Amino acid sequence: MPSKPRPPGREPEPEPTSPAADAILNAAEELFARSGFERTTIKEIARRAKVNSALLYYYFGDKTTLYRTVLTRLVLGLRQQGRLSAARPGDVPQVIGGIVEAQRQMLLRHPRAAVLLFREMIDHNAAHAHGLIQEIAAELFRPACLAIENGKRDGTVRPDVDSRFAAISTIAQLAYFMLARPAVRLLMDTGADYPAPSDLAAFGRHAADFAVHAISVAPPRSRTTKKRAGKESGR
Amino acid sequence: MPSKPRPPGREPEPEPTSPAADAILNAAEELFARSGFERTTIKEIARRAKVNSALLYYYFGDKTTLYRTVLTRLVLGLRQQGRLSAARPGDVPQVIGGIVEAQRQMLLRHPRAAVLLFREMIDHNAAHAHGLIQEIAAELFRPACLAIENGKRDGTVRPDVDSRFAAISTIAQLAYFMLARPAVRLLMDTGADYPAPSDLAAFGRHAADFAVHAISVAPPRSRTTKKRAGKESGR
DNA sequence: GTCTATACGGGGATAGAC
DNA sequence: GTCTATCCCCGTATAGAC
Numbered sequence: 027m028p029s030k031p032r033p034p035g036r037e038p039e040p041e042p043t044s045p046a047a048d049a050i051l052n053a054a055e056e057l058f059a060r061s062g063f064e065r066t067t068i069k070e071i072a073r074r075a076k077v078n079s080a081l082l083y084y085y086f087g088d089k090t091t092l093y094r095t096v097l098t099r100l101v102l103g104l105r106q107q108g109r110l111s112a113a114r115p116g117d118v119p120q121v122i123g124g125i126v127e128a129q130r131q132m133l134l135r136h137p138r139a140a141v142l143l144f145r146e147m148i149d150h151n152a153a154h155a156h157g158l159i160q161e162i163a164a165e166l167f168r169p170a171c172l173a174i175e176n177g178k179r180d181g182t183v184r185p186d187v188d189s190r191f192a193a194i195s196t197i198a199q200l201a202y203f204m205l206a207r208p209a210v211r212l213l214m215d216t217g218a219d220y221p222a223p224s225d226l227a228a229f230g231r232h233a234a235d236f237a238v239h240a241i242s243v244a245p246p247r248s249r250t251t252k253k254r255a256g257k258e259s260g261r
Numbered sequence: 262m263p264s265k266p267r268p269p270g271r272e273p274e275p276e277p278t279s280p281a282a283d284a285i286l287n288a289a290e291e292l293f294a295r296s297g298f299e300r301t302t303i304k305e306i307a308r309r310a311k312v313n314s315a316l317l318y319y320y321f322g323d324k325t326t327l328y329r330t331v332l333t334r335l336v337l338g339l340r341q342q343g344r345l346s347a348a349r350p351g352d353v354p355q356v357i358g359g360i361v362e363a364q365r366q367m368l369l370r371h372p373r374a375a376v377l378l379f380r381e382m383i384d385h386n387a388a389h390a391h392g393l394i395q396e397i398a399a400e401l402f403r404p405a406c407l408a409i410e411n412g413k414r415d416g417t418v419r420p421d422v423d424s425r426f427a428a429i430s431t432i433a434q435l436a437y438f439m440l441a442r443p444a445v446r447l448l449m450d451t452g453a454d455y456p457a458p459s460d461l462a463a464f465g466r467h468a469a470d471f472a473v474h475a476i477s478v479a480p481p482r483s484r485t486t487k488k489r490a491g492k493e494s495g496r
Numbered sequence: 497g498t499c500t501a502t503a504c505g506g507g508g509a510t511a512g513a514c
Numbered sequence: 515g516t517c518t519a520t521c522c523c524c525g526t527a528t529a530g531a532c
Contacts, residue, residue, distance in 0.1 A: 044515085046515080046516085061384075062297070062299070062384060064297070064299045064300050065299050065384075067506085067507060067508085068507070068508065068509085069506090069507075069508090077516085078516060078517055078518085079508095079509095080509090080510085080516075080517070080518085081515080081516065081517085083508090083509065083510075084515070084516080085515095088508080088509075089507095089508070089509090141383060144383065144440075144441070145383065147440070147441055147442070147443045147444065148376060148379065148380065148440060149296075149297060149300075151442075151443055152443035152444075156443075159443055159444050159447060160447060162444070163444060163447050163448055167444075167448045171448075184474075188467055190448055190449060191463075191464055191467040191468075191471075192467075192471065193448070194434070194437065194438060194445060194448065194464075195433075195434045195467070195468060195471045197437070198430075198433040198434050198436070198437030198438070198441075199429070199430045199433050199434075201433070201437055201441070202429065202432070202433030202436055202437050203429060203433070205379075205382070205383060205440075206379070206382055206433075206436070207382070207386075208382045208386055208387035208391075208394055209382065209387075209394050209397070209398060209402075210429060212394060212395060212398050213398055213402045213406075213425055213428065213429065214425060228426075229426055229429075232423055232426040232427075232430070233426075233430060235475075236426075236427065236430045236472075236475040236476070237471075237475070239419075239474060239475045239476070239477075240470075240471040240472070240474045240475035241471070241474070242474075279497090281497080281498085302524085302525060302526085303525070303526065303527085304524090304525075304526095312498085313498060313499055313500090314526095315498075315499070315500085315527090315528085316497080316498065316499090318526090318527065318528080319497070319498080320497095323526080323527075324525095324526070324527090497532100498531105498532085499530100499531085499532075500529100500530090500531080500532100501528100501529085501530090501531100502527100502528085502529080502530105503526105503527085503528075503529090504525105504526085504527085504528095505524105505525090505526085505527105506523105506524095506525085506526100507522105507523090507524090507525100508521105508522090508523085508524105509520100509521085509522085509523100510519100510520085510521075510522100511518100511519085511520085511521095512517100512518090512519095512520105513516105513517085513518080513519100514515100514516085514517080514518100
């Protein structure tokens with residue numbers, strides 16, 4: 027795209043990218059997630075992407091734009107893969123299971139995404155990612171709230187449960203599990219590689235169970251003790 | 262203390278400090294929490310503390326030592342005030358209530374501490390704060406695990422609950438509530454000042470309730486619907 | 497103990513050749 | 515489009531006067 031190499035606009039465009047630009051974005055995503063925006067240097071990204079550091083300016087104008095582009099590309103990718111929308115309507119255990127499963131999938135396949143978005147929240151108060159967080163909220167929080175409200179109406183959820191608070195508590199579990207890794211490792215008394223995929227899955231099952239029991243009026247049919255309810259094989 | 266102005270050792274000492282050193286520490290705590298280690302500059306800290314920037318080197322040697330000192334002082338302060346050890350033995354609802362209350366108190370009175378520790382975890386993998394996180398784990402996680410295990414023995418807690426996972430889920434709630442503020446605000450549809458103390462208290466009550474119901478065999482006496490169990494008015 | 501002045505390095509960004 | 519060379523600012527840290 028020789029005619030519009032350096033878009034002067036503000037919103038980064040997730041356009042057809044050249045191989046070099048792609049390499050830059052991949053390297054940047056990796057490094058931004060690992061070290062955060064300020065600690066990651068342009069030169070470091072260039073080295074990792076095996077391109078000249080001046081190229082980053084040719085393609086992205088400046089460091090901030092590169093960062094924003096990484097962020098949007100990430101969420102765009104997540105959306106395309108439908109990772110965020112695993113929550114379809116249904117009864118409360120189904121919806122909560124779907125939401126936790128969506129989280130798990132996202133953490134599993136895009137471990138950097140979670141860190142990146144969280145960093146963005148506490149580093150910049152989500153200033154660079156308002157739209158993206160909105161998207162996630164819509165895909166995760168809102169279905170949870172709806173399902174819980176429905177559950178309250180049909181009597182399966184305790185009437186004194188605040189649906190939005192409950193949604194937060196539900197989602198908080200897996201997020202914290204991954205983000206507070208050092209603390210979790212300490213508690214679980216495990217090594218640096220602890221949250222292996224199987225551990226993540228185990229905690230995910232716990233989290234869904236925990237949340238369902240937390241809001242239900244009567245203990246629902248246990249899904250983890252003897253036989254698991256037919257786990258809808260994702261994808 | 263003219264004889265030992267600049268301790269050459271590595272471990273920062275939470276010693277009797279001069280007024281200037283105190284001012285520096287206060288300013289540093291504030292700024293490190295707000296912007297993180299790398300974005301905060303020595304000169305910025307000096308300006309805020311109203312001292313000359315060279316003084317920081319006189320007292321603390323370098324930026325990293327200053328940072329570590331801030332971290333230790335913080336946890337030392339928390340420990341002295343007993344903020345971390347609100348968890349005394351008792352039945353499950355009591356212990357969980359105590360833990361959540363301890364978290365709430367800490368978030369309320371030392372809002373920077375939580376951000377600082379969390380930043381340290383995701384920025385540096387807790388490299389500067391191993392001991393401190395260990396301390397918190399001991400004061401928060403372990404009592405929770407013990408209480409839950411006891412509950413399993415005496416039949417008040419479901420036998421299929423993993424006590425360590427449950428402890429993580431319990432603690433995750435308030436932590437996430439504060440750390441993911443931008444997302445929470447979006448969901449709650451509130452302004453930038455949202456988590457006011459009263460909101461924090463409301464969510465804390467929810468969190469304790471959520472966790473207790475999540476692990477109990479039978480729905481315990483509801484503590485939030487009609488009358489609140491005598492909230493121990495913490496000092 | 498506190499201040500001024502400054503060395504030093506590194507990171508973001510640009511100019512311009514090819 | 516890609517590369518070399520370089521500018522400039524700013525942040526850490528030090529030297530040394532007072």
